[in-house]
Amino acid sequence: MQKFTRRMLFTATAVGITIMAGLGSAAVAAERTLASIKSDGAIKIGVEGVFAPFSYRENGVIVGYDVDLAELMFKDLGVKPDFVDTQWSGIVPALLAGKFDIIMSSLSYTKERMAKVNFSIPYADSSLAMLVRAEDDGKIKSFDDMSGKPIAIKAGTPEEASMPKFNAQVEKAKGKGFGEVKVFDSEPMSILALNQGTVDGVISNMTNLGLVIKNAPGKYALVQKVAGSSLAGIGIRKDDEELRKYIDEQLLAASKSGKLAELQKKWFGVAFDMPAEIPVLE
Template sequence: MKFKTLMTSAMAGLMGLAMLGAAQAEDILDKVKAAGVLKVGTETAFAPFDFIDAGEHVGLNVDLFAEIGKELGVKIEWVTLPWDGVFPGLESGKFDMVAGPATITNARMERFRFTAPIAEATVALLKKTGDDSITKPEDIAGKPVGSGKATAQLAQVIEFGNTLSSPIEAKEYVSFNEAYADLAAGRVVAVANSFPNIAYVAQQRPETFQLIEPPFGVKTYFGFPGRPDPEYATLMDAIDAALAAIKADGRLSTIQKKWFGVEFDTPGKLDKANI
């Protein structure tokens, strides 16, 4: 009898935990809605996605998350920090998701849940205007090349460099602005970043920087990372639905054209099978 009672109690406890887990799965979206605020982590040195202009945080992410906020009925609260602190900040719960954005890779999908792509992220190179020693990506062989610390762009340029006649001398920077400053000063011969980012930089400062075409990286895309934990599932579902609505009615393409000068034909939600 005691054994049966213990088993019944144990089963009741397990069912209670299961019900608690189900309730917790709704907690993050419920908390966001209740607070009326979605906390979003990002860095502000990744133009044209996030950057500071005349003391104001601007960029594609600011515009796009304003639309996401409208869809969810909440305000956006920005939490800014260096890029190498963004993912740890997400995992420690400092904010609800990341604007970034981040390149969608299989390795990152092991740790995070990504939204559908919001722009292309194929990696290309930026050089100093008038540097005739570099006319194509392969010309960086054996030379110092900069990129952002802990970024997919850094990983790709190192991998690309290893295929050349001489490996590159990779230099890591906390922010891409620092990398661009070193490029302007001649401390590196090129900076590797996503095609839309450096196309924007070259467009803004043609007297200093020039885009090296074609891009050398594999075709990749940017998305917004969130946590894969069950309690975040409803929040990420809601953000995916918001992005789908924003894409369907043309708001996404309008924002892309504003910041890139072109719109990207981005696919639907990616998984490991189609990266």
């Protein structure tokens, strides 16, 4: 089961409406083959340039995980990635209109998007995770291990609304749910509570918590996928099947060589535990 993030929930409906309203009579972009991309010497990549650490501006230049990965993927093709900073709510229609060749910036799998575009295999993971103190690494491996223990969550998030369900699951498995669910106004306040020992776990998405680990090496550990998966792939037009196959091959090769994990550790502080296939959405 896929876990929907706030970013997905906020944009999925708007993207679907925009596509239906804006593309009824619009021309569909011509097929982009590897030969045509190679002839151009560049591949255009749609990104949201304010979404660190995937793609964001530093001294006026777009940097991030997407940038490093794109340079790795298209090195064998001999082309330069050209990043097109695009408003997120319009990024799928812009792809279909031919403004760029692919979408990166953590495009999560949704039924609405998959009906319009093809996806690569996963390249990033923003699933729900739990931050624990380093000394609890290996001791706390799931929500079940939080039975009787206090846990922190940020106010106003979808995860807060799901906590009664998670608590019921722990209670069913262990006979007792969470010791207490403490709700904080911000993630830094939740992490402060973890440092002070008033909670034993902090719930958030994996990319956020990975950055916490990156910025404080040796202090924390991460329990991944505590409540399903929220994976992201690279979006490609449905006609560009050759390009999709090339990207999948490059991602599999980078995963096998360990280079993908290296980039994830560089930008997120952790390596993602991801499947090598596109998820099936229920």
